Amino acid sequence: MNDLAIWTEKLVKVYSDVRAVDGLSMNVPRGVTYGFLGRNGAGKTSTIKILLGLMRPTAGRGTVLGFSIGRDQVAILERTAFVSESKTLYGDLSPRELVRFTRGFYPKWSDQAVTKYSHLFEIPMDRPFSNLSQGNRTKVYLMLALSQGADLLVLDEPTMGLDPLVVDEFLRVLVEDVVGEGHTVFVSSHQLADVEQIADCVGLIDHGRLLLEARLDDIKSQFRLITAAGNALPQTQSAEILLVASEGSFCKYLVRKDADAFAAELSRQGATIAEVSPLGLREIFLELVRKEEACTSGNVGGIAGPITSCV
């Protein structure tokens, strides 16, 4: 029994030749918001399905809240609330009836939470689910997830179809009512700005492996984009330094650590440092994934494993 909210070790999932998950080793501490990022088809949904017992891994193992995936799946599901990407519920049941259906499964269900969130998100509680708009359907799903008294929330595109005001309210709810109570949020989303706002850690997955797993603050304080001009600029890569672009006498480096030292080194070698700029999450995502694409198509040397861990 470990202390992490989610732990996986070399998780693999193969469907007929496609390695959707390819040796994923993930560490999600308790009480944090973990942003799970990646392109479409990178393996995010497959990973989530494995965590929740909807699919069995081909190889590897993992735990959720200390319970083994597969063997103790019911214990995991008792404590985990899931918002799936498809957000489909029973069309002829109204939100009120869906609450009635769901609450029986959870001993820690909170009716006050239902009242609170149905008002906050302005959910029409008596309209059949199939008559609800996409945004309302998402809100119903969120309300059900938030009322389960779960220790872990696994959210797959939770803000889909929601207007900015509701997204804002929802983020506040996550911070105040979920993480604020010591629970964990695991969110997979393309809305990088939202993730950047509330996440403590991020895990970036590509081609079924983690490219990066680190505290967001560390990423931001250490990642730098250095633009340098000079004649004999280093073209080699290392675990810490990625050459991302090279044009004439200019080179752009994505540096993961000790950017100042590297810049000073370049200066010593006669290069001119045009810029040392910090990177937002979106830019880091794009640079790393593009680099990975280039590597996998055989152009440049590969990236070493994920730099730091989140723990």
Place this chain on the structure above:
Amino acid sequence: MYFWKCWRDSRTHYILRLIAVFVLCLLVTIIIAKVEGLTGAKKGSAGLVLRTWSVATEGVLGICASLFTLFTALTLGASGVGEEFKERTADFLLTQPRRRRYWIWTGWSVGVCELAVMVFLAVGATFGTLTYLTGYVYTWRLLAATLPLIVGGVAVYGLTYLMTVVAGNGRQGLSYGMGILLINLLLPFAVYYYSKVNFPSVLGFMLDGCKWVTSATEAFPIGGLVVWTVIALVFPVAAQLVLERAEV
């Protein structure tokens, strides 16, 4: 809660069918009585009464009610848990904290209850009408005859239930179930024609139970009851095994 949800899904069609089977049994019994010559309530010779009961139990229950039950069993099975895959609600359902076998057995038992009630209603309608018209009472035999009817229905229900889980789609499940049922109903004729062997059909089994009610020579199909009960239980067990290995 899942029990309630399954009931809620099926109740509209089911209640209509209940009414239909009740009315059907009532009417056909009356028609049979009239055809046999019963002219009024509690009037008739012992022979006439026996013949009426015999024809009614075989015709109404053995044929009409049985077919109706089988038809209901098919459609009930098609709205089992397998349909959730097509409706894309399976990832919601299967992430509720229950073992997968819970969904199978809870869902399956809703259909079993519905079929049992339907059979009792059919039997009750027939029995009530006959007693009113003739005064004779074959109560405990009729009660016993409900068993083959229920078991036969549950077997076909289980078949479709399993097919729906395998296909992940109610419509396909229904097609497969119907196909297999038809083979089971028609094959005995072909087999008998060619080799004079009696191949068991589920309808034949249900009919045997009804024949026995008024007969002095027919035996109660105990063997058949055991076999078909086992068959009826195998289907949900198989469905459980399939669901436990399914990936959403």
Place this chain on the structure above:
Amino acid sequence: MLLHVNPSSGVPTYLQIETQVKHYIAAGVLAPGDALPSVRKLAADLRISINTVARAYQNLERDGILRTVPGSHTFVAENPRSLLKSERVRRLRPYARQIAVEGTQLRLDPLEIVELVQQELEALEEVHERSGDLDRKAR
């Protein structure tokens, strides 16, 4: 409290909070003894991670700028731990180095860099005076 953060900027959020708090204190907007919102409330209001706010508060407390009363709020420290001047200089040196490096890279000459720093100090002084005026008027 009028804190705001920009999560998409390259600057870590906790650092943004620390900087703003220090700024407000330096400008006199926050006076010693003033209470700050709880970690949870600030995080919820800003819609950012609680751990981030907690980290900012912890860092500021470690630097002697804030003080947390157990079971109660976090306050601006009354009498900041009086550090030796050498210690204070040591703490400022990394920032000075950063200005020197950045300024050099931006091809500004040393006089221009020093003048820039002086301008910022004067601006801070102005804000301090203005908020001092407001305080006096309030009483």
